[in-house]
Amino acid sequence: MNLHPNLRHSLLASALLLAGGLATAAEPPATTKDLQHAKTYTISSPPAEPLHLDPPKLPDLSGYTAEAVQKKIDRSRKGKVSVRRMLQEQNLKEFIGGDNKGAEWVKRQHGIPQAIFVDNGHVDFVELSKQVPKQYLRETAPGVYLARLPIVVGEKGVLEINGKVKELRLSEESGSFLVNDGKLFVTDTRVIGWREQANGPATFRKPDEFRPFLLSWGGTETYIVNSTMANFGYAKSKSYGVSISQYTPNMVKQMGRGEPTGWIIGSEFADMWYGFYCYETQDFVIKDSTYRDNIVYGIDPHDRSHRLIIAGNTVFGTKKKHGIIVSREVNDSWIFNNKSYDNKLSGVVIDRNSVNNLIAYNEIYRNHTDGITLYESGNNLIWGNKVINNRRHGIRVRNSVNIRLYENVAMANGLVGVYGHIKDLSNTDRDIALDPFDAEVSLIIVGGELSANGSAPLSIDAPLSVELYKVAMLAPTKSSGLSLNGVLGDRQAEILDLLVRQQKPVLIDPVETQAEMID
Template sequence: MKHHQLLRLLPIYTCVLLIPVAAAANLETRLEPSESAPQYELEDYRLQVVPGEEVATELPELPDVSQYSRDAVEQQLAQRPENAPRVSVQRIGEIPALGDFVDQGRAREWVIRQYSHPKAILVEAGRTTLDDVYRQVGNPRYMERSDDGSYTVRLPLVVQPEATLVIRDETLRLSEERGAFMANDGWLFVIDSTITGWREKANGPATFIRKSEFRPFFVSWGGSETFVLGSTFQHLGYNQSKSYGFTVAQYSEYDNKRLQRSAPEAWLVESTFSGIYYGFYCYEAENVAIVNNVYHDNIVYGIDPHDYSSHLLIAGNEVYGTREKHGIIISREVNDSWIINNHSYENGLSGIVLDRQSRRNVVAKNLVHDNQGDGIGLYESPDNLLWENRLMNNLRNGIRVRNSTNVRVYNNVAALNGTYGVLGQVKDLSATDRNFEEDYYHQAVSMTIVGGNLAANASGPLASDNPQYLELYDVNMRFPRSDVGIHFEGLLGTYQTEIFDALLNGRHAVRLTPNPVSNNGNAGG
């Protein structure tokens, strides 16, 4: 039997060592943001064979998703005081929750739509219902109740600090023509209800036309808490700051010097979000739980936590049909978070993405398939763990690790993808419009790959450019798509015979690292 035929039949046990972050630091050069990563030629590398017994793989402790339940939301509501509601209509100029929408000329939008000096409905105090709002506003020009019991709001609706608005078993329509939107600066509970961007002229939803076209939106500000349970948000958002659709955002640094608000928090549980410009967006948020929801047919992103958010839980969601970009993406230093047990498929680009220095995140047990980009992409995001994900039939790679170091890939299945099962990529981004002070990166990649199956991927199971280190162990690479069997390229191709010998004749660990650097700065033998 020919050697390449043998490789097609046997599982390949590439010994990838499980090394903690501290230990991994000994294998690569740790760099400051301003430093350049060292670049290596093929002849600079050495292959080490390590006993497989040194490999340790332990299931990470996953968070308890059951704590985000209907009962838990009701308990949160029960803690809010039942003070008498107070609602008023006021001009929007001095309301902190509306500052972003009157600065820099944006007030013109509301002057045109309201035909006067812009006003807003303020929930000022107490525990308030939509019926309370309707009765105290008392003006059908601002808020109307239809025969079917649904409400149409024709002004921005603002929940002030210390106030609580409860929307339960209701339908709320936000008038596109009159510039309505919702801003939470206190406590908001939306339970078993529907909130829709509404086009009154058409007597129907404000479906997406173009990104610059105003549509109603929802935003929850610093210091606020938002709870959404069993509800639907739909047809919201356009391409303006904090107006993307469903947003949870801290105030700007300038405003928060005066307001001194804590990070906003939110629970989104068992709800549906569709037809929204960004299905979910957050900025400097903490302790956000997005659990067991459906995000479908949103415009740019399904779920998009952003900018210095942390301790997020994105679990059990079904995300599909995102038109333009990714199903789930965390970007710009979104750290210490969990993306687990989600089903992301048929999205315009990738299923799940970690981007722009997002670190110490766990991406585990997700099913990601039939996306038009990668299954999972890590872009300029080191120190992350991918555990037991299934990545199938994505147009590009099952997993792509670009300019990211200390990426640990354990027990993942990447099958039938359009290029590689796992690709480690070093890429120069200098020709892009990226702000390299805010979004620094290093042209460096390093990976540890343990367990799992890389099967029938069009370009092969695995490839990596110029890694700081590459470790493999117990990876099943049966069923290559090519008739010639498994064939590595680049660095792995240079050591292919030695790798296969180590893996097949004893199931040893394989580690590729640059040679030690000599005193003159060159790689030594």
């Protein structure tokens, strides 16, 4: 990948000599309704200096350690443990409130639903087990515990599940789950969904079948360190697997709870409906963890979360959708040094008005659609990623402006190395009213390599503007040679002359026709 510049350009020149025409388009031609095509484009060479960027400054991760988590545990005040009814508990309204939601737990508990509560101070899980009747929580083998009721950490509670617990099993049949409304520390242990009838893990069977889960509410802190969580979650709100979620706006106002936060460090998540989900969460850190063989998503931060750090993780084998996705105003966050591969759809997705994010130094390969996908999300920086051997496009940008692609390698992808396009989504099921966007695309591509991709190195339809500089495009896979698609194909000779022979920046800008100016 690190070819000498002279070798790059000699290889590229050889490829150009072979060119006998344009490669076929990577996508079906867009209709007039889909695209507002400019009639003509100008090709020029602006000064290179404005395109220069220093490598991005990454967050310092040195403070996010197991030792730092231990220092956060306040054991000075002994908490209280009780078993009481789930009814009228604010932090359980999502599961026991109106619309007959409580019927699930009446059925599973064979009576009025109850839960185990931790309130007003610190409780060690082993000590908790000694204060609860054995029919609700018992040690089945040394260090192995089976919980048959939900466990709730109250607003002023602190629950610590540590290495003294080899494994905590949450009973599927009895409807056990974890809710954190205070502070939860899970360290050096395993917490899994458990199917008592099978005497084994509650492996996924169907989307609407209850499985245990973990939910942390607004104002909480959740820390999961050097632990395994598995066999969690199903297709019901707040019950996805490991979820960090704000209360509803009315409850936020009533309870005065801020945004939740926490850290996940060095842990593993497997066979979850969602490996990780968050909603209106701030400053959450997911570091050096593994998300494997989860059902819908690996890591899925959502609505209005911000300043998230997703770094050093390995995400693979997601069965239905993407490895890592941030969606709907997930802003000002960092996704770097991750590996995302062999996921059913894309490796990394930035979606639905998520802006000011950095996606850097990730290795994204063998995903079953695109490597990196940006949908309706402008003002993002994509830096130094290796996007290799994905089945469709390496980097796909839809309806997004001011996308800066610096020093990325997009190699051996099935279709286009970098594909930019616009699309009319008015007839889709996406919530356009809540997520307005402009059907426009603009890109700055500086440095890096677009090599050996199946259809073309680069294809852009109807851009507001495109700027290219020092982009190496090598080793075309088609016998016709190296070709550019979309509007770039019409002006390919000029573009490559500036970019390759003269080694100058290229600016592609639309020009209004006389008819458009009259309109």
